[in-house]
Amino acid sequence: MDSLGQILLEYCSKNRYSFHTPGHKGRRDFFASLFFPDFDVTELPGLDMLHNPQGVIADAQRRAAEAYGAEETYFLVNGATVGNQAMLMTIMSQQKGKKVCVERRAHQSVINGLVISGLTPEYIPPIIHPDFNLPLGLDQTQFAAKMVNTCALHITSPSYYGTVIDLESIIKGRDLEAPALPILVDQAHGSHYIGNLFPPSAVTQGADLVVHSTHKTLSALTQAGMLHVKSERVDRQFLKKSLEILQTSSPSYLLMASLENAVNAYQKKHLWDDLYEEVAQLQERLNGILRILTVKDAGKYGIFQVDWSKILINVSSLEIDAGQAVHILRTSYGIEPELWDKENILFLLGIGNQPEDIRILRKALGELGKRYIRKNYSGKKINNPRNGIRVSLPPMHLTPREAWITPKRNIKVKDALGKISGETISVYPPGIPVVASGEEITPCVLNLLNDAEAYNWQGWQGFERGEILVLDI
């Protein structure tokens, strides 16, 4: 059997056009000052310590905070995942209440953060966009009602697909209704938000805690992220302690040095200018052939703004499905997207992309369009009976923590209707849970599970055997 190293070597030799994470896209110039394996060291004299930084790491974090307009920034070596978990742990430690408002486009790390913290979620469901059949938007008015009886709001913006909510008005509402309520933003996909080409950064908008997956769109190495603080509402001592509990005691200096470099790259706004122009051209040329999510979609189906650097394309106008389209893009053009489902493909841009990458993508999609467009395609979505659907979430019988400590058993998926799930199951990517542990397996959840073959699933141990873990109660 091939080793992991061999497979990686083979993969890298193909020189694909990367439209997936990490954001550096393999560009060596981002790492010219980062020597491997030399920099792979431990906490030696003069090199400071991540958990109690006093020297170079403290300085690097300070510069990051300055660049983002935060009061403090913590480097993360386990991605935005640990940032989400630490935020919730911190809130739990403040004992202001046991319920936390979580909007349900949240990544699985948020649900896992609920297991760790023991907080009870009050979810806000997403709105499914009819053209993409994806949870792109949200009815923001729902936040107001949750503010008075919860101890924090957890918001995911942008979504994986680049849709952004109106954080400013949520913060204004909070200031009026519940001034002490911390607002935690998972901006994993928005660490590049700077200048007027992009939506505003949640830090400058006034969120209390903001987590960034710096490796997704900037030049940091995979796993490297940041947690920014700008708040009197959260206890920083507990935040620091939470990170100490959750992060390794041997943080990688390569990851931390790459974060420092990423802050420098972040400030070079011009690196995005040419990419923006190319994406605008791509959208224009493919208009009428493929349905692309663009800024014109803002204002509908609970979408406030759209980040152009995430190119979401619906291929229902074609005679082939998204999986077949991805196969052609990969084998004929060397294009590797971030993710796809049956009808959509998501292409993620990062700071390392070159304008040429987008030109190749435009050419490839144009040729796919010419070759496979449906005969009766008129520029509109075909036979689309769907309206913006407000998702009804599965009833929660136990909190994620209660479900975690309850005995469980495996049963066949076909027998699971009405049972309480013992696992949090997500399609990965994007990692948004279809069902969280403690929730009922409804007909809608069951349909998604039955439809699973072609997807990548996480958190579903019995997938191969057609089984699911349910609570034994």
Ligand SMILES: Cc1ncc(COP(=O)(O)O)c(C=O)c1O
């Ligand atoms: C919205 C969101 N939050 C958090 C994460 C976790 O980020 P990381 O991979 O940096 O741990 C992801 C990962 O895909 C995500 O999509």
